[in-house]
Amino acid sequence: MVAFYVNRLNDIENMKRVNIGGQAVLEGVMMKGPKSYALAVRKPNKEIEVKVTNYLSLGERYKALQIPIIRGIANFLESLYIGMKTLMDSSEMLDEEENTVSGKQDVSVKESGASNTAYLVGTLIVSLVIAVGVFMLLPAFLANFLYKVTENDLLVNLAEGILRLLIFLGYVIAISFMEDIKRTYMYHGAEHKTINCMEAGDELTVENVKKHTRFHKRCGTSFVFIVMFISIVVFMFVKTDVMWMRLVSRVVLIPVIAGISYEFIRYAGKHNNVCSNVLSAPGLWVQRLTTREPDDSMIEVAIKSVEGVIDWHEYVDHVRNNSFEL
Template sequence: MYGGQAVIEGVMMRSPRFFSIACRRRSDQQIIVKLESVEQIVPPFLQFLRKPFLRGTLALIDAMAMGIKALTYSANIQMEDETGAATASEDRQAASAANLAMGEGIAERDGVRPAPHGSEPLPPAAAAKAAAPQSINGIAIGATTVISLLFGYALFWIFPDQLTNLILPHHASSVHAHSWRMQIAGSVIDGLIRLLVFFIYLGLISRLAHVKRVFEYHGAEHKAINTLEAGQDLTLDNVRAASRIHPRCGTNFIFIVLTTAILVFVVIPRYRLADGIGLVLLSMLYKLLLLPVVAGISFEILKFAGSHRDKKWAQAMIAPGLWTQYITTRVPDDSQLEVSIASLKSVWDREHENGDAAKSSDAEPAAEVA
């Protein structure tokens, strides 16, 4: 029930009830940890959304909301270095306290250095000046997220669909000549193009220096979770020796979504622009409406394979998604492993404080995506 995400120079980890964001500050190389409670996104009257085949969409929404929050915080930490903002803000003091609360033993054993704490709060004018870049940064990340979603939908759904229409014979997408054989052929071609675009996209962005850093932290996150799930202590030696591949990885989830869509979208009629822009838009709308179905099925496949990770047939079922992680993860260095250890140990200690660990049934589903 533990999962996470790589962020800017750091790692976000979450347990059923808590999440932490650990980042290494560039100026002094100290690890800053922020620990918070997970906000439940499902009100009581919508608890049915946590049932099998419905919780996949919930997991996507939850992971996106928490991911944006983690990215914003990690970006703010790095921006403070660049803008010269003071380090004694309220968030910094809370982060330092959380870092110390997770245990000085980590610092002594594995080289994690808690941030200093106890300094005086900033004066109101200075605090407002320090908060201004963070507000702008939050707005920028929010705008970037919206643009990225639109770009992603166009790149991975609209473009493959229209390219498939160009490849198929004209009558295959005509409203006057619907054929199940052509529907199946169109869905398969559409899906293969989508997968090809996905791999090309990953290959291109993996060449960017800052993306490589994120992929290294992604590997560090997996290594820490694999160590925990193996029942081993979260020491630097144990985490370093763990695999950077994990069956519940979000990359694996995306791959399963893309392949599951081939089967689900076969029921949607295909239309060319020549058939009318209205019919083309209607087809796109059908795909949007069916995405929760695709996500629900894919999440159950991911969860099932993760719970049977020691079985060869389960490994074979998700093998392509596991192979994809060799692109989206990189071998981390020890300093990155220290960050992942600090983040995971923080939520583990808080989750088990006073022996009060949450039952798995109390957890939001996104905690199961690593």
């Protein structure tokens, strides 16, 4: 389960607060810091392999992408790309270990380069097309038939939103029965608990991490759920019973909805008040489906991933002393 991460990150070297983001992958956890992201995977031989990739976010490279709404669109696309890449990388890391154990050598790995990039982009595009088709266009297509019995746009859009939520929840519940997904949900819980532990100012030990909640306001599940709600509001302003126009509007407005939703989750992640708690509540509830309590070995992997991108000892000291730069 991919976890969306708020990516407006500040340099800890200047003692500024950092929002670490991450996601669960196959038998591991990816964590993203200010200038890099780390992928930690528990290999079949029980060892933890950590792969660190230097990476400066789009918002840091292009100031125009720090503009509200636009930064959300950029972050959404960036998160999808890094998320897909780390999922594929984790799979390759596990395959490499299995090939080594069996004495096999995969010569195709040496032929990576541009072909791997093309495959990654192709996979990402196909995944996006399927996601848009199932979660955006299918509910719009089905809800459009309500115009045969009513001309109330509000009712039709509300029905579309409810259908979208039901399809999403059905998908999350259905895949949770798969063994690999169950373990990924446990790693998802380990990711959240580790970040919560660090942000609370506790040292990253297995025992400390276990004390913290597996739910987090900045989770991708919360983002997706907010997207569902925002889409209902936005689509209320698109009044048409012409099928093709309705479907096209759903695709065209996806970036706008993603941008607005990002601002909501960014606000909720930075504040602890009634408004932010109300905004976060539905997403936190859905995280009961997309996270599980991890075992100690999974928490160890999450800690190793954090250590790949940040000096958590220094970070925890700043949290305890409230000494971050403003």
